[in-house]
Amino acid sequence: MDPKTWVYIFLGLYIIYAFWWGLRGYFTEKTASGYGIAGRSIPFIAFLMAATAASFSGWTFIGHPRLIHGAGLAYAFASFYVLTIPITGAFFAKRNWLMGKRYGFVTPGDMFAYYYNNEAVRWLTVLAAFLYSIFYSGIQLIAAGALFQWVAGVPMTYGIIIMAAIVWFYVVTGGLKASTWVGVLQFLLLVGGIMLLGFYVVTSDVIGGWSGMSAQLKTMDANLLEVPGLINFGLGGGWTAVMILTYMFALMGIQSSPAFTLWNFGIKSPKPLAWQQVFMSTFVVGICLIFFAAFQGMGAKILELAGEMTFGETGDVVPKLMTRFLPGPVLGIVFLGAIAAMHSTAAPYIGTGGTIILRDVYWRYVKKQEAGHAEQIWVNRLFATLITIAAVVVSLTASGAIVMIGGFATAFGFIMYLLLLGVHYGFKFPSIGATLGMIAAIAACFVTYFIYRYPLSMHTAFWGLFAGLVVAYLCRGLGFKDSQETIDRQLEVRKWLDSVDEPSEAGKKWRTAMKVMVPIWYFFAIGPACLLGNNAFSFAGFPPLWSWQIVWWIAGIVLMWALCFKAEMSTTNDKQIERADNEQMIVVKEA
Secondary structure, rough: OOOHHHHHHHHHHHHHHHHHHHHHHHHHHOOOOHHHHHHEEEEEHHHHHHHHHHHHOOHHHHHHHHHHHHHHHHHHEEEHHHHHHHHHHHHHHHHHHHHHHOOOOOOOOHHHHHOOOOOOHHHHHHHHHHHHHHHHHHHHHHHHHHHHHHHOOOOHHHHHHHHHHHHHHHHHHHHHHHHHHHHHHHHHHHHHHHHHHHHHHHHHOOOOOHHHHHHOOOOOOHHHHHOOOOOOEEEEOOOHHHHHHHHHHHHHHOOOOOHHHHHHHHHHHOHHHHHHHHHHHHHHHHHHHHHHHHHHHHHHHHHHHHHOOOOOOOOOOOHHHHHOOOOOHEEEEEEHHHHHHHHHHHHHHHHHHHHHHHHHHHHOOOOOOOHHHHHHHHHHHHHHHHHHHHHHHHHHHHHOOOHHHHHHHHHHHOOHHHHHHHHEEEOOOOHHHHHHHHHHHHHHHHHHHHHHHOOOOHHHHHHHHHHHHHHHHHHHOOOOOEEEEEHHHHHHHHHHHHHOOOOHHHHHHHHHHHHHHHHHHHHHHOOOOOOOHHHHHOOOOHHHHHHHHHHHHHHHHHHOOOHHHOOOOOOOOOHHHHHHHHHOOOOOOOO
16 A cells, blocks of 8 residues: 555544544533633643643654754754753643632733733733744644655645644634643654654664664764854854753743643643653653654764765655655554644644633723623634634745744743743732833844844843843832732732642752752753763763763653652642632633
8 A cells, every 4th residue: 555545544534533522612612711721621631641742742743853963962952841841830830720710810811911910911911922823833834734745745835724724623613622632642643653753763774773873873973963062152153052051941931831821721620730741741752852853863864974865954854754764554653643743732822822812802802801602702713713824824934944933932932931920939020010021022032033043142032031031120120119909919919829839848848959959950951061961971872962961851850750749849739729719719701
């Protein structure tokens, strides 16, 4: 049977499954919150898997091996986003859920506008969510188009449109619950696809198994096996140590994005958070990226240097490896894994983007909080459709920059740290500082990506949050004051949140230790000290830099376990959940 036939068979089965969930949601979700935030009822296993799939997307599947192939092991440090992404979740996710439960927030704009007593931050959150959604969903469609082109022979433009149509259908029909349950299957396909392709590449006759790969790695140019330097005093400069660190900041923005905050509001219980962050993300996806994605990227470089294969600049590394090494049925499964990786991210960002615009713009300002459930659902679908169209436009006009456009998109999630740090941890700057800081952060993101790209070889995300914090605290330093109403409101939030989330005595000791251990891990694993990995230890045939990454990934698993479980950053007990259920003070009207 023609291998392409298997691709279409598995794609057809996947479409049936996705459309079933979409249609099921269409006939069952009758309330605005049921459609937009799944009625705050997303169960343990669904969030555990879907949130992980959404965090590691089409750029992981397609773009990550391509940049390892192009830049070598210096870019493989990006695999550490299996830790930096869930670290953000450990900081904010549980407290997002507690806030949503107590105050009835539907969107992150609700939470920020209430806490800062300022509607401007709602509009800025909407803007950040829109920019994030269209750019991040757009890169998923770019990856999908490239995949269809190389594997199935479908022109890239048609592939982008077909993939957009599939994800659009089940998102707009079924809402957040449908995209979450489709995400369960997508997680299994994503992980399985990365592992299968990495296995077939490294065990191929051309590579010769791990012994063959390790032997050929020793003959490679040192530029592919080392971090090039600490910093570049100019624009750009490649994967320097500070670029690696600040690029990881960008990816931390995935779970601080408005979409993930809204998703946190929608889960039934915060019980799955710690398991998602430690086991599913850091451990399971860590195995995929530290080993199997690197097998693909470095294997492609070996094949290229040996004259066995040639690769372009448009994300064709993974598709070409698939068509070269995978037998028919496996090709179908891995192809579907890649499609699942793309949809697992595009779906929630398109859906939550529609919900945010609906609730924060149409519901609040156009309809003056008077629209019924049915009207909200249909207008939500309209906005999700418009975001899908915008994402398609992005994908058709930026087809050659999958990974770096993704980093630009996630920067709009990272700058949300400015508002989240105030809400959840009481960082003190006035309401006007939050507003002007967000404006400065968004402006800095555009300037340091489109005009002066990566000053001092530091990523856009760093410059965005840096500018935001400087402006926010400058407002405080200039003596701007909040109204008494704002002060009282923030004090009430602060007292309740710190009370309900107070750690045990043991947890307090662990949190104190984590204030030291987390920065140490960042400094050595992905910060300036990663340069030591260029000439560090080597074991089991891994080059020194790869060995360095493996050791610090293992250390990172322990770190995440300590942070999420022992320091109680992501765990909840029955008393906390009971208080969240019983001590409600709803400030948001649903319909």
